[in-house]
Each structure stands twice: as structure tokens, then as C-alpha cells.
Amino acid sequence: MEQQFLNRFKQTILDAEEKLLLLTETQAETPRTPGKWSPKEIIGHLIDSASNNHQRFVRAQFKNDLIFEGYQQDDWVKVQQYQREDWKQLVALWKNFNLHILHAVSQIPDSVLKKERANHNFDERAFKPVPKDQPVTLEYFIVDYLDHLKHHLRQIFR
């Protein structure tokens, strides 16, 4: 990945960690809008996103297509009861998981990152979808992962 992207990724995680840890346990459990996810649930969703996408980023290196399994995002948040988990622990897991993903993607050779792949389901899986008839790259999907992460951080900090 480009150094500029890696720096931006790292800075996003570290800046957010600092701000997230300023929230009290009660604040972290309170949704901005009733019925929506609380900060604990948003970070929980981002942990789910990290765990699913970590798998995708690794698996993509052993196959030619970029067709990925989905997951039922709301149900994942619900059954894991992130609301009942310790805030500092969630933030630490989120941060460290992402620092590992950052390391792992920094090790992917350009030949793999930039290889055009005709067979994909980014029309369904990507945060910024790509039509099926347009080729995609793994690099695109990794950049898209950070866009999704930042989108949810903005929901907490707005």
C-alpha cells in the first residue's frame, strides 16, 4: 500500500483512540439518536468489520476473484451484546486489531494489490460499490475499508 495511505490509516486509529477514551462508560452506552447504535455498538460493528475484512484481505491473496462472504451486521452487534462489554477493552481491541491489519496490508506486494480482477461482488460488499462489469483491485477494497471505518467514527464524534 502507498505510504501515504498507511500513515493516514495509522493516524486515524491513534487520533480516534485518544478521543474515544475520553467518553465515560455511560456516554459510550448512549446512542446519539434513540434506536440507533451507541458508541459501544459502533465500535463493536467496527470490530466485526475488522475481523471480517482481515479474513478477506488474507484470503484474497490466495485466489483470483474478489468474491467475499457477507455477514448480518445488525445481528452480529445484537448477539454479542457490545453494550455490556467494558469500553476501554473494546477500544483497545479495536485499535490493536486495526494496527495488525495495517501491518498485514503493508506486507502485500504491489503485484497482488494492483492486479485487476474481473470477478468480484463489490456491488454488494464495498462501502463505495463498484458495478459488476467493472474490474476492481484488492487495493481499492482496502482503501474502501478505511472509508467505512471513518464513516462510523464520524457518527460517534459529530
Ligand code: NI
Ligand atoms: Ni457499517
